[in-house]
Amino acid sequence: MVKNRIGIDVGGTNVKIALVDSNGKIGYSNTIPTRAEMGYEYTINNMKQAIKDLMTETKLSAKDIEGIGFGLPGQVDFKSGIVRLITNIPGWVEIPLAKMIEDEFHIPTRIDNDVRCAALGELNFGAGKGCQNLICITVGTGIGSGLIINGKLVRGASNAAGEIGHIKLQMHDGPICGCGDTGCLEAFASGPAIVAMAEEYILGGKSTKYREMANGNDITPFIVAEAAKAGDAVAKRIFTRMGEYIGIGMASVVNLLNPEKIIIGGGVADAGDILLNPLKETIKNRAMKIAGETVEVVPAQLGNTAGVIGASLLIES
Numbered sequence: 001m002v003k004n005r006i007g008i009d010v011g012g013t014n015v016k017i018a019l020v021d022s023n024g025k026i027g028y029s030n031t032i033p034t035r036a037e038m039g040y041e042y043t044i045n046n047m048k049q050a051i052k053d054l055m056t057e058t059k060l061s062a063k064d065i066e067g068i069g070f071g072l073p074g075q076v077d078f079k080s081g082i083v084r085l086i087t088n089i090p091g092w093v094e095i096p097l098a099k100m101i102e103d104e105f106h107i108p109t110r111i112d113n114d115v116r117c118a119a120l121g122e123l124n125f126g127a128g129k130g131c132q133n134l135i136c137i138t139v140g141t142g143i144g145s146g147l148i149i150n151g152k153l154v155r156g157a158s159n160a161a162g163e164i165g166h167i168k169l170q171m172h173d174g175p176i177c178g179c180g181d182t183g184c185l186e187a188f189a190s191g192p193a194i195v196a197m198a199e200e201y202i203l204g205g206k207s208t209k210y211r212e213m214a215n216g217n218d219i220t221p222f223i224v225a226e227a228a229k230a231g232d233a234v235a236k237r238i239f240t241r242m243g244e245y246i247g248i249g250m251a252s253v254v255n256l257l258n259p260e261k262i263i264i265g266g267g268v269a270d271a272g273d274i275l276l277n278p279l280k281e282t283i284k285n286r287a288m289k290i291a292g293e294t295v296e297v298v299p300a301q302l303g304n305t306a307g308v309i310g311a312s313l314l315i316e317s
Contacts, residue, residue, distance in 0.1 A: 003066040005315055006051060006107075009114060009307030010072045012036060012088045015043070016304070017050045019058055020312035022066075024125035026305060028058050036089045043089075044097070048104055067315030068101055068109040071117030071307045073144075077159050078112050078314075087178070088141070110314035116153055116162065117310030118300070119146025120317060122263050125309060126301035133259045136300070137164055138266030139246065139275075142178065143186040149257065153317055165190070167249045189245035191268050194221045197238050208234045225271035239274040246275075247282025254287040254295050265300030272299070 002021045009016040011034060018029040032050050034043055051068070055061065074086030081098025101109040119136035122128040128136065128148065137145040143165030147154040154161045165186030166179055174183030175193070187193065198219050202211050209232035210224045228235035250262055262283075269275060280297045287295070302309060 004060060004064055005066050005312035006054065006068045007117075007308035007310070007312030008047060008051075008068065008070045009117070009311060010034065010043075010047075010070060010089075011114075012073065015047055015050070016308050017047070017054060018305070018308040018312070019054055019060075020309055024121075024309055026308070028054055029305075029308070030054065034089065036091075040089075040091045040095055044095075044100060048101070051101075051105065062105055062107050065107050067312075068105065068107050069117070069311035069314035070097060070101075070109070070111040071114035071311040072097075072111060073114045075160060076111050076113050078110065078155055079159070081109065081111055083111065108315060110317075112155075112311070112314055112317075113144070113146070113159075113162070114307055115144035116146040116155070117314065118265060118302075118306040119148055119263075119310065120153060120313045121302050121306040121308075121310030122265075122300055123148050124313060126306060127263045127298045128261055131260045133257065134261040134263060135164070135250075135253060135257065135259050136263040136265065137246075137250075138300075139190060139264065139268040140266040141191050143190055143246070143249075143266075147257070164249065164253060167252060169245065169248060185245065185249040189242045189249075191221045194224050194238055194242060194268065195219055197241070198224050198235070201234055201238075208232055210235050221268050221271075225268075225274065228271070228274045236274060239271055240278045242268070243275045243278030244282045247279040248286055250279070250297075251283050251286035251292070254283060254291045258291045259295055262295060262297045263300050264297065265303075265306060269299065 007018050007020045014031050019027045075084040083095040083097050086092035098109040128134045132151045134148045145162045145164040167185045168183050170183030175187040177184035177187035210227035213223050224235045228239050
């Protein structure tokens with residue numbers, strides 16, 4: 001029998017909410033602003049209202065919904081249902097989100113990290129279908145990952161597994177990372193790193209296609225990617241370097257975990273082959289031969305629905 005669940009993907013700007021059936025099909029979806037500056041209670045009350053709206057629109061009651069799942073961009077305790085810390089959304093510290101939602105709706109509620117949710121979505125209904133061992137990474141403002149080992153999501157001893165962005169690529173010095181350390185993978189290769197590299201090049205007054213395309217506005221990873229696709233040599237070199245950095249980080253993970261697939265998603269990964277080709281080449285050259293030959297690097301398939309679909313699966317994970 002097909003069951004209905006609600007999946008909610010909480011981001012710094014928007015919250016996506018969807019009714020997802022147990023076959024991964026979305027029957028209803030909506031997006032509301034996060035309004036992080038208003039505080040966590042405001043956002044939670046808005047999410048409660050969005051759940052009520054979903055139930056009204058779909059003519060479902062609490063007994064028709066098997067579970068509610070939340071994917072959140074931070075440190076989450078899956079077992080206790082408490083949001084420990086969200087660095088990009090101030091005020092979200094030690095929030096008992098699952099209990100707050102269960103008290104309101106009397107529907108079983110689970111919460112987890114957003115990239116783990118994306119990994120669950122891709123494993124069940126996307127690029128990871130049929131895999132037993134995979135890594136799903138998202139490359140955006142930072143680099144996060146969800147790990148699937150022997151068909152099961154890995155959470156770790158304190159629900160903190162999967163911080164691939166904080167693999168150290170440099171022993172001393174190196175760029176400062178948002179975590180406070182230096183030399184982390186995401187400090188070398190992420191959205192802000194692309195922008196920093198692009199801006200550094202044009203500081204001396206040099207002209208590039210991405211500078212023209214920005215037309216006096218802020219340079220973004222998207223603009224740099226578009227310039228690379230249009231043949232701009234500097235933009236292409238930036239993405240080649242990004243792919244090499246991520247490839248070196250992934251080579252360590254391939255050697256450690258021997259996955260069948262690495263699934264790449266997130267805003268920066270939308271650049272496509274200009275990032276994926278150097279990434280694949282680096283893994284091939286730098287990973288141990290047997291593990292390196294086994295792994296396949298593929299783009300994520302579910303796009304921005306991976307989060308809600310994965311969150312809806314938390315009730316059974």
